[in-house]
Amino acid sequence: MELQPIFIQMLALLLFAIGLATALARRNVFFVLMGIELALNAVNLSFVGFAKTLPAAESVAGQIVPLFSIAVAAAEACVGLALVILIFRNRESVDSDNYSNMKG
């Protein structure tokens, strides 16, 4: 039995589900950021896995776009961590339920 593309997609789906659950269910704000990073990683893996099922000319895009996705993730982590530092300085807490200034 050889390596099949569906295995890669299943791994990406599993990682995305774990990342989404981490981002939505955990209360610590650092875990929310880590869950988002995990979900972004899974999407990159899915891109590359689908690119390998395409013929030569079409398989380029799926291997270039993850580079842009990684750069956007770097920008997102930069701004997100600055926000966390800002909120932590005001609230002295990493519990995202304490951040309900607007009672949302």
Add this chain to the structure above:
Amino acid sequence: MLALIYFIILAVIAVGAACCVFLSKHPLYGGLSLVLTMLSLAGIYGLLGSPFIGVVQIMVYAGAIMMLLVFVISVLNAAKDNRTPMFDGTSIFVLIGVLGLAGLIGFALVLTPLGFDATTLRGSVEMTSSNLFDTAQTGPGYFVLFEVLGLLLLSSMGAAVLMAKKRLGSDASVEAASEEAIAEEKEEK
């Protein structure tokens, strides 16, 4: 066959480390588990024939982003409020929703016919650079996106510095401004 064995080993490490992220109590352990997930994903990229993305994954994700995250966790000393519960009452509904979503997408994926194409290009440095910096009129135009990403990274860095700076627009700068105003008034007199 050998590729499948390598893939299974790396996938088990990736999923196990991801479960560690989901279940660990201290954010530092979660961050280190996430680094392990990213390293094994880089191995899977190399296995699939995209070594450049794998190297970028190690350098940017595991090297830069996670280093920044672990550094901020250490600096903020977030371990001191460990009375916060890991999950709350709504988490069970979130888990049910995520499992339902994953089941639906998995069902759709299983029904899709997929197969590796033999003529697919290897994601080497030559292929990536020749496509990324193809400035021809008829080319894919990725270089414009590349410039836009440079601007995005620069603006996010500026935003992060402005946000995390201590006492922005408060006492220090207001006092400096008022002192300048007083000095100007004295000069006018």
